[in-house]
Amino acid sequence: MNSISQMPLVETLFAAAQERFSFHMPGNRHGQSFPGWLRDNLWSLDTTELAQTGDIQNPTGKVRQAMDLAASFFGAGHTRFVTTGTTTSLLTALATACPYGSELILPRRVHQTLLHGTALLNLTPIWAEIREGEQVEQALLRTLKANPQARALFVTSPGYDGRTVCLTELVQLADRCGTIIIVDEAHGSHFAAAPDLLPPSALAQGADLVAMSAHKTLPALTPASYLHIGHKALATGKIKADKLGQMLKVFQTSSPSFVIAATLDYARWWLEHHGRQAVENLLALIAALDRGLPPAIKRIQLPGSDPLRLTYDYSRTGLSRPQVNAIFDAGRVDPELVDLTRIILIPALDTTQDETKALASVLQTVASTAPGAVPVQIDPAAIAEEALFDQAPPSAVPCSAVLFGDLKKTAIPLHEANGRIAAEAIVPYPPGIALIWPGEIITADRIRAIKRFLAADITVYGVRDPDSSSVVVLE
Ligand SMILES: Cc1ncc(COP(=O)(O)O)c(C=O)c1O
Known part of the structure; x- marks a missing residue:
């Protein structure tokens, strides 16, 4: 008897995999991107290290x-x-590059792992805060010039929205200072497939340590990742493969998955042999989408950004985030994320015309549901709140002491938190970037921003109970 109804997770996952158009991770389109011979036999590849396979850890x-x-x-x-x-x-890259207690340059807009890695290794963050009118490159260069003693500098490129960071000048300066450049290229594993059509990869620009989430854009299983040492860093001994191997043992399970590793091998092969053609096909589908875009929806594509990432500004439609989410859901199209003004979609490299047609139709519905042409209003409060993500509030207690120490903590209402020290990260999702790190002081402007996020139905991790909006602070 089929008892799937007694397995709530299995049942839901089966339903989610059917009759939906996926524009989110993973890049394997619910397994459809794998050829039958691999998809149907993946499970038989689940093994421990054998004499004939070799060992993933060694x-x-x-x-x-x-x-x-x-x-x-x-x-x-x-x-x-x-x-x-x-x-x-x-985590492995950080531990390889940064001795315990050393200094790390990083922008505020980083994945939460940076917070955990900084705390675990007791690193002192040197914030590359972005000043008005500055690009992240300029902020990073300025901060490195002022702090050439920093052991490593961390860059995210591309970001969720496909925006890339040009590394050329940073790499030159870092080489002179002996600073290690670590790049989070989680969203850019596909760049190597077509260097003339896509932005240059971090490795091509001379980065020292690069991490890629294969599962985000390639036909690979979640959570498959490549961790690379650049040619120059390896040849000069700036990074040693042995040290990286030792650190990987600290952070990775001692039973790494051969099934996932097999998809890393497959994704490399596929990209090498079919990647360029797939990129060309997808660019053509995206060009058709662009041509049919209703005027109320604007594609955001900054110079140098990934042309395969779809970021749409829906603010002119006058629709709220929940309304946009509901229209996508009704059209059975699943975006990666919808924030207060943007819809971000991650098309798989082998996205089909049927899928982009479904997306085009949903975008038309969003535009036609709009109450009318809405003049683009620049809300100064929203702009100021967005800028808060690029600035660090004052820090009172090191993050590691708050995360791992035995300090007394208490939950208080958000509206009483001004001036208190955060005991947990406060992270609006989307975009999944910490607004406040543990140990930092909660300020009035950040409380206002959190309230607006909650009002717009955005989940804010670290806010305990959305109704009473309590946050945990140090006593
Ligand atoms: C920019 C960025 N870096 C790192 C990660 C973590 O990657 P993974 O899910 O492969 O652990 C993510 C995940 O969403 C991400 O968006």
Whole structure:
């Protein structure tokens, strides 16, 4: 008897995989991107290390061969397969580059792993805060010039919205200072497939350590990640493969998944042989989408950004975030995220015309449901709140002491939190960037921003109970 109804998660996942148009991670389109011979047999690849396969934790044999092929394709000096995600790759990269208690330059807009890695390694963050009119590149360069003693500098490129950071000048300066450049290229594993059509990859620009989430844009299983050492960093001894291997053992399970590793091997092969054609096809589908876009919806594509990332500004429609979400849901199209003004979609590289047609139709519905042409209003409060993500509030207690120490904590209403020290990260999702790190002082402007996010139905991690809106602070 089929008892699937007694397995709530299994039942829901089966339903979600059917009759929906996926424009979100993973890039394997519910497994459809894998050829039948692989998809139908993936489960038989679940094994422990065997004499004939080699060991993922101590790469030898066929495992080593597959990793070397990936290094060669992506343009790295050394590559490791990480089967517990870029989260693990970034922790490993940080521990490889930064001795315990050293200094790290980073912008505020980083994945939460940076917060955990900084705390675990007791690093002192040197914030590359973005000043008005500045790009992130300028902020990073300015901060590195002022702090050439920093052990490492962290860059996210591309971001969720496809925006990339030009690394050329940063790499030159970092080489002179001996600073290690770590790049979170979680969203850019596909760049190597068509260097003339897509932005240059971090490895091509000379970065020292690069982490890629294969599962975000490639036909790979979640959470498959490549962790690379750049050619120059390996050759000069700036980064040692042995040290990276030791650190990976700290953060990755001692039973890494061969199924996920197999998809890392497959994704590299597929990208090498079919990636360029897939990128061309997808660009053509996106061009058709662009041509049919209703005037109320504007595609945001900054110079140098990933042309395969779809970021739409819906603010002219006058619709709220829940309204837009409801229209997408009714059209059975699943976007990656909808924030207060933007819809971000991650098309898989082998997205079909049927899928982009479904998306085009939903975008038309969003535009036609709009109450009327809404003049673009620049809300100064929203702009100021957005800028808060690029600035650090004052810090009172090191993040590591708050996260791992035995300090007394208490939950208080959000409206009483002004001036108190946050005991937990406060992270609106989307965009998933911490507005306040543990140990930082909660300020009145950040409380206002949190209230607006909650009012717009945005989940704010760290706000305990959305009704009473309590936050946890140090006593
Ligand atoms: C920019 C960025 N970095 C790192 C990560 C973590 O990657 P993973 O899910 O592979 O652990 C994510 C995940 O969403 C991300 O968006």
